[in-house]
Amino acid sequence: MKEIEDTIKKYYDKNIEDEISSFDKLVTFSSEFYFDVAEICDSITRIKNIERNPSGFNFNDAAILGLLIRIWKILKEVVYYYKKNNGDIIALLDRQIVEAVITAKYLLLSDEETIKDYRKCSYKNRLEIASIDPDSNLFFKTPAGKRLKKSVLEKMSAEKLTINSFKQQKKNKWKLSGKNFFEIFSSVEPEKFYKYMYGITSESIHGSWNDSMDYHLIRNSDDTFLPYPHFQQVDIRLVTPIIRLLNDPYLLWLKRIDAESDYINKAFKFINTINIKLFNSFEGVYAEKIKESI
Numbered sequence: 383m384k385e386i387e388d389t390i391k392k393y394y395d396k397n398i399e400d401e402i403s404s405f406d407k408l409v410t411f412s413s414e415f416y417f418d419v420a421e422i423c424d425s426i427t428r429i430k431n432i433e434r435n436p437s438g439f440n441f442n443d444a445a446i447l448g449l450l451i452r453i454w455k456i457l458k459e460v461v462y463y464y465k466k467n468n469g470d471i472i473a474l475l476d477r478q479i480v481e482a483v484i485t486a487k488y489l490l491l492s493d494e495e496t497i498k499d500y501r502k503c504s505y506k507n508r509l510e511i512a513s514i515d516p517d518s519n520l521f522f523k524t525p526a527g528k529r530l531k532k533s534v535l536e537k538m539s540a541e542k543l544t545i546n547s548f549k550q551q552k553k554n555k556w557k558l559s560g561k562n563f564f565e566i567f568s569s570v571e572p573e574k575f576y577k578y579m580y581g582i583t584s585e586s587i588h589g590s591w592n593d594s595m596d597y598h599l600i601r602n603s604d605d606t607f608l609p610y611p612h613f614q615q616v617d618i619r620l621v622t623p624i625i626r627l628l629n630d631p632y633l634l635w636l637k638r639i640d641a642e643s644d645y646i647n648k649a650f651k652f653i654n655t656i657n658i659k660l661f662n663s664f665e666g667v668y669a670e671k672i673k674e675s676i
Contacts, residue, residue, distance in 0.1 A: 383425075383429070383643070383645070383646075385421070385422075385425045386422050386425050386426075386645075386646065386649060387645070389418050389421055389422055389425075390422075390649050390652060392418070393652070393656065398411075398656060398659055399659075402659060402660060402663045402667070403663075403667070404667055404670065405667040405670065407667075408618065408660070408663060408664065408667050409464075409616060409618075411660075412464075412618050412621070412622075412660055413461060413464055413465050415656060415657075415660070416457065416460065416461045416464065416621055416625065417458065417461045419457070419625055419628065419653055420454045420457040420458045420461060421454075422649065422653070423450070423453060423454035423457065423628060423632055424451075424454045424458075426450070426632050426635070426636065426646065427447060427450050427451050427454065427635075429636065429639075429641050430639070430641070431639050431640045431641045433640075434639055434640050434641075435639065439639075441498075441501060441541060442494055442497040442498065442501075443638070443639065445489065445497055445500055445501050446486055446489050446490060446497065446635060446638070447635070449482045449483075449485055449486040449489075449631075450482075450486055450631060450632065450635055452478075452482045453479055453482045453483055453486070453628070453631075456475050456478050456479050456482070457479060457624070459475055460472050460475050460476070460479070460621060460624075463475070463616075464616050464621065467613070467615055467616050468613045468614075468616070469597075469613060469614035469615055469616050469617055469620060470586075470597055470613050470614050471613075472616065472620050472621065473583055473586040473597075473614075473620060474586050474587065476583050476620055476621070476624055477580060477583045477584055477586070477587055479624050479627075480579055480580050480583070480624065480627065481563070481580075483624075483627045483628065483631055484563070484566060484567050484570060484571065484580075484627075485500070485558070485566070486631040486635075487570045487571075487627075487630050487631045487634065488558075488566050488569065488570050490630075490631060490634040490635060490638060491570060491634070492559075496558075496559055499550070499551065499558060499559060500558050501541065502543065502547065502548055502550075502551050503551050503556050503557070503558050505534075505538065505543070505548065505551075506551070506556040508534045508537075509545060509548060511530060511531055511534050512531065512534045512535055512538060512545055513545045514531070563580075564576055567580065570630075571627070575623075578623075579623055579624075579627075595607075597610070597614050598610055617664075618660055618661065618664050619661070619664060622657055622660050622661045623661075625653070625657045626654065626657060628650075628653075629650045629653075629654060632646075632650070633646070633647060633650060
């Protein structure tokens with residue numbers, strides 16, 4: 383808790399309006415802010431109610447905790463490339479944060495059987511490895527192949543799963559609760575955000591034509607194209623919406639493990655206030671930067 387308090391205190395004496403009054407200041411301040419948010423999320427995943435969990439977390443708790451850890455790890459990488467002024471890589475990472483955030487929130491609002499379903503769905507591709515006959519694939523007679531199969535079987539055994547434990551998952555085509563990601567997203571966040579926070583960023587993953595036109599090509603006046611070999615500059619509009627999504631899963635996690643904190647609730651409200659200021663300031667300072675460059 384002290385780590386979180388120390389991080390928040392850094393902002394008490396800051397004049398936020400001045401810190402974001404120009405484009406360069408905004409980038410500098412937002413870089414620090416995004417990293418501090420990741421640090422707070424990191425700290426939350428290390429909070430434990432000793433009475434509830436004297437040693438560690440069970441499989442269902444761990445399934446959610448793993449997602450929350452994944453979120454702050456990727457967010458720290460986003461900050462790294464943000465400081466490198468590399469918007470292309472951030473676009474690739476954003477989608478993974480959204481997937482982890484939405485899935486974690488969905489699980490935290492669901493029952494224990496849904497969390498178990500999530501765990502079992504992760505064996506979709508590993509199940510074939512677990513049941514494969516080494517005579518049908520010589521790779522699994524090699525030391526590497528044997529190790530791979532052994533690791534899958536050991537994890538299944540720890541979860542008391544066999545190759546016959548996945549009838550429902552097969553029936554649902556290995557989709558969590560039988561839902562696609564759009565349906566899961568829409569059940570925990572406003573549907574209208576899906577296209578902008580996940581759909582468009584997915585184009586970076588899938589290598590769409592629109593993504594190439596936006597980031598990797600220059601269009602000439604005669605509708606021919608030339609290479610654009612530079613990385614896109616950073617843009618807070620790629621990161622700030624992601625920060626907005628973080629509140630619920632981390633607070634719901636603390637509620638789940640009986641470690642709720644009024645201070646952390648207030649801390650996230652404070653984070654949200656700053657985050658909104660960042661987003662609202664962007665258009666003005668960006669317009670000023672464009673004027674200066676003309």
